Each structure stands twice: as structure tokens, then as C-alpha cells.
Amino acid sequence: MKTTSKLFISCEEAKHICDKNQYGEASLKEIITLNIRLIYCKVTRIYSKKNVKLTKVIKTSNVQTINHSDKKSMKQKLHKELSK
Numbered sequence: 001m002k003t004t005s006k007l008f009i010s011c012e013e014a015k016h017i018c019d020k021n022q023y024g025e026a027s028l029k030e031i032i033t034l035n036i037r038l039i040y041c042k043v044t045r046i047y048s049k050k051n052v053k054l055t056k057v058i059k060t061s062n063v064q065t066i067n068h069s070d071k072k073s074m075k076q077k078l079h080k081e082l083s084k
Helices: 011-022 026-042 042-060 070-083
Strands: none
Touching: 011 026, 011 042, 026 042
16 A cells, blocks of 8 residues: 655555565665655664564575475375375
């Protein structure tokens, strides 16, 4: 839901812009309106801080995934065991 003011945005809009900003997809206008919202809204500031922290954790994580063939093999074994 959009507000009528161009400088003052809703909390939901701010969260959406905050998410876009984390991925470098927010426009200059959106960043400015987000920063205005951050000045007076504690909830948005907390959301923004958590979002930044989450992004840093994900970027610095050393997540390793299973390759496709191993995953497929595990699935087949699981189905075989479940069908017994």
C-alpha cells in the first residue's frame, strides 16, 4: 500500500526498499525516502540493522552444498527405504 506523500513512506514500503538496497537495486529516490524513514522510525531502523547483519553473515558463510548427482542418489536410496 503506497502513501500519498513522496517523502514519507509506510513501514512496509521501507522494508521493501531496505531489501532492494541490500542487493543494490534501490533507486536514489528510494534510498533518500528510506533514510528519511530511518530518522524517525525505530522499527525500520531495527529491521535495517538486522537486514545488514544477515547479509554480512550470508556473504561470509562457508556453505557447502551437495552436488546434483549425490543428491539424486540420496533421494533414490531414501525412496527405496521408504517403499520397503
